[in-house]
Amino acid sequence: MKKLIFVFLFILLAGGLHAQRQLGRSGSPRETFDAQDSTLTRRQKVTKSDKPVTKIEDYLIISYQNDTTYVDTTLTIKKDYKFNYLRKDNFGLQPFSNMGQTYNTLTNNFESTRLMPQFGARARHFNYMEIEDINYYRVPTPLTELMYKTAFEQGQLADSFFTVNTSPQFNFSIAYKGLRSIGKYQHLLTSTGNFRFTTNYQSRNKRYYMWMHIVTQDLLNQENGGLNEESVQNFISGAPEFLDRSILEVKFENAESILKGKRLFLKHEYNIIRKKDSLSKNKLSVGHMMSFEDKNFQFDQARAETSYFGSTFKSSGLRDRADLRNFYNQFQVNYSNDLLGDVQFNASANSFNYGYDRVVVLADGSRITNRLKGNVYAAGGSYHKKYKGFELEGQVGINLVGDFDGNFLKAQASFQLNKDFKAIASLNHSSKAPNYNTLLYQSDYTKYNWQNSFNNTETDQLAFELKSSRIANISVDYTTINDYTYFKEDQATNQVRPFQSDKTINYLRVKLQKEIKFGKFALDNTVMYQTAQDTDTIFNVPEIITRNTLYFSTNMFQKALYLQTGITLNYFTTYYMDAYNPVLAEFYVQNDDKFGGFPRLDFFINAKIRQTRIFVKAEHFNAGFTGYDYFSAPGNPYRDFIVRFGVVWNFFL
Numbered sequence: 268m269k270k271l272i273f274v275f276l277f278i279l280l281a282g283g284l285h286a287q288r289q290l291g292r293s294g295s296p297r298e299t300f301d302a303q304d305s306t307l308t309r310r311q312k313v314t315k316s317d318k319p320v321t322k323i324e325d326y327l328i329i330s331y332q333n334d335t336t337y338v339d340t341t342l343t344i345k346k347d348y349k350f351n352y353l354r355k356d357n358f359g360l361q362p363f364s365n366m367g368q369t370y371n372t373l374t375n376n377f378e379s380t381r382l383m384p385q386f387g388a389r390a391r392h393f394n395y396m397e398i399e400d401i402n403y404y405r406v407p408t409p410l411t412e413l414m415y416k417t418a419f420e421q422g423q424l425a426d427s428f429f430t431v432n433t434s435p436q437f438n439f440s441i442a443y444k445g446l447r448s449i450g451k452y453q454h455l456l457t458s459t460g461n462f463r464f465t466t467n468y469q470s471r472n473k474r475y476y477m478w479m480h481i482v483t484q485d486l487l488n489q490e491n492g493g494l495n496e497e498s499v500q501n502f503i504s505g506a507p508e509f510l511d512r513s514i515l516e517v518k519f520e521n522a523e524s525i526l527k528g529k530r531l532f533l534k535h536e537y538n539i540i541r542k543k544d545s546l547s548k549n550k551l552s553v554g555h556m557m558s559f560e561d562k563n564f565q566f567d568q569a570r571a572e573t574s575y576f577g578s579t580f581k582s583s584g585l586r587d588r589a590d591l592r593n594f595y596n597q598f599q600v601n602y603s604n605d606l607l608g609d610v611q612f613n614a615s616a617n618s619f620n621y622g623y624d625r626v627v628v629l630a631d632g633s634r635i636t637n638r639l640k641g642n643v644y645a646a647g648g649s650y651h652k653k654y655k656g657f658e659l660e661g662q663v664g665i666n667l668v669g670d671f672d673g674n675f676l677k678a679q680a681s682f683q684l685n686k687d688f689k690a691i692a693s694l695n696h697s698s699k700a701p702n703y704n705t706l707l708y709q710s711d712y713t714k715y716n717w718q719n720s721f722n723n724t725e726t727d728q729l730a731f732e733l734k735s736s737r738i739a740n741i742s743v744d745y746t747t748i749n750d751y752t753y754f755k756e757d758q759a760t761n762q763v764r765p766f767q768s769d770k771t772i773n774y775l776r777v778k779l780q781k782e783i784k785f786g787k788f789a790l791d792n793t794v795m796y797q798t799a800q801d802t803d804t805i806f807n808v809p810e811i812i813t814r815n816t817l818y819f820s821t822n823m824f825q826k827a828l829y830l831q832t833g834i835t836l837n838y839f840t841t842y843y844m845d846a847y848n849p850v851l852a853e854f855y856v857q858n859d860d861k862f863g864g865f866p867r868l869d870f871f872i873n874a875k876i877r878q879t880r881i882f883v884k885a886e887h888f889n890a891g892f893t894g895y896d897y898f899s900a901p902g903n904p905y906r907d908f909i910v911r912f913g914v915v916w917n918f919f920l
Contacts, residue, residue, distance in 0.1 A: 387704025
């Protein structure tokens with residue numbers, strides 16, 4: 268299947284190469300852009316002699332929520348932040364040493380509109396594409412995008428994308444992101460793939476709309492448990508003989524884990540009454556949304572490592588596998604007019620089947636069931652209204668019948684004073700069951716078997732945000748968390764398992780983002796302060812996280828090339844950083860050692876030539892002279908100094 272996909276993409280890209288030769292010079296970096304927004308602020312034309320003139324604004328990107336933007340070929344500092352494995356700004360995430368591994372979360376946002384528990388193995392989900400991560404497209408001519416980036420030792424990251432409208436009514440897109448990277452340490456290979464196919468359709472009379480996607484994903488990691496205690500000390504010493512990281516001993520070299528998922532998603536809507544058909548400007552439509560997803564996580568280990576994970580049911584050929592099949596349907600009625608606004612009522616049915624293929628009986632006679640299976644029926648609604656500079660939004664949902672209780676409320680009010688000033692206030696309440704793997708888990712390691720009946724985790728968040736290019740972008744949110752569920756080592760067994768706190772956690776975050784420009788130089792700053800009132804020290808975050816970039820931008824060679832070069836500083840204060848458990852693919856609380864407090868300096872040279880953006884970066888170039896105390900988790904060092912490069916290339920036909 269993958270070979271067929273690559274052949275198909277090669278054919279499409281060959282057509283894209285032909286298209287590139289037909290582009291005019293209007294795509295050069297002479298277009299202007301707002302430094303606070305990576306979208307173009309003037310029209311960039313793509314021409315072909317025998318076709319009408321099209322504009323870059325015609326190449327539309329449509330989100331799951333029907334928010335619409337358009338293709339952006341500019342080069343900004345925000346593009347540099349997004350040029351990574353996730354292809355999104357990873358501020359607040361601390362990556363592990365190899366591309367494709369997990370990230371340690373430095374900050375948390377508890378805003379949620381979910382009613383159901385999530386699948387476990389959350390440490391492996393950073394690159395797992397959910398429904399809201401998939402976009403849809405509408406383009407006047409075929410569009411191709413290629414992304415390439417070097418990895419760590421015998422590997423690379425590539426993301427290929429193609430979309431075309433076969434008619435004004437019908438569009439499809441196909442994309443594949445693949446990674447292979449061996450890494451610098453022993454037994455740390457990563458091999459991941461994300462295949463996406465989307466299509467959307469609208470009838471000629473614009474009464475019927477449809478969006479659909481198919482996604483298949485497989486994310487494989489070799490697991491080594493991190494460095495052993497002696498190797499940690501050798502790493503910190505900085506001795507020249509240990510700068511070759513492949514000679515550092517790890518805890519084991521016989522395990523791997525893989526997360527797989529397949530999903531079919533369909534959303535469609537029929538307009539019974541259109542605004543142009545109604546004298547009172549009313550609109551009435553009905554809609555349906557369906558998602559079927561089959562997901563599994565598997566941990567394999569050739570030989571039991573009892574010194575790290577305790578006793579086992581068998582000494583070799585260990586395999587833990589959990590799967591989840593989820594079938595979701597939602598039916599909607601939408602009504603809107605100019606006076607009332609937009610109102611939606613919905614009802615949904617969720618059929619879930621999570622678990623294992625066996626029943627476990629422990630030595631004490633306790634029985635661990637194999638399945639959590641059932642149905643949940645819910646109701647909800649949403650509201651949206653714009654009036655002059657004011658905008659009101661709201662969402663509500665509640666589980667009415669079924670095996671899981673849950674509810675949420677989200678309300679937001681914003682005021683746009685002018686183009687430079689916008690204020691937003693929001694409130695979010697959420698109550699939902701903890702993740703499936705905290706409720707039921709089975710393993711060949713005897714201490715990693717449990718069945719719990721936890722309370723719902725409840726969060727209440729109050730947030731304020733100010734957006735202003737003149738002043739700054741400032742956000743403040745305050746969250747209270749009750750019945751917080753977490754992983755931690757059990758003092759009785761010294762093995763990791765889930766717990767639930769009976770105390771309230773209070774969590775405050777303040778974030779400031781401001782770019783200061785002086786001529787061709789700019790200083791882009793993002794700083795976050797956070798604090799948690801937590802008597803049990805089970806919710807640990809660094810107090811300060813900062814990213815500061817000083818860079819220079821200019822046109823060169825008669826504006827044929829646009830150049831950006833500078834230095835980025837990343838830093839967070841010391842704190843009790845969560846540790847990583849490969850059996851569960853989860854982070855767990857530890858209060859023994861503090862990590863952090865090390866600066867990460869990256870030097871970059873980025874350039875744009877026509878529709879091509881080139882990225883060259885010397886990552887963590889200060890590693891050799893600021894001390895070898897940089898870790899992404901206990902026993903898991905961060906990356907050493909390395910030079911990597913990559914490219915993003917758009918083709919318009």
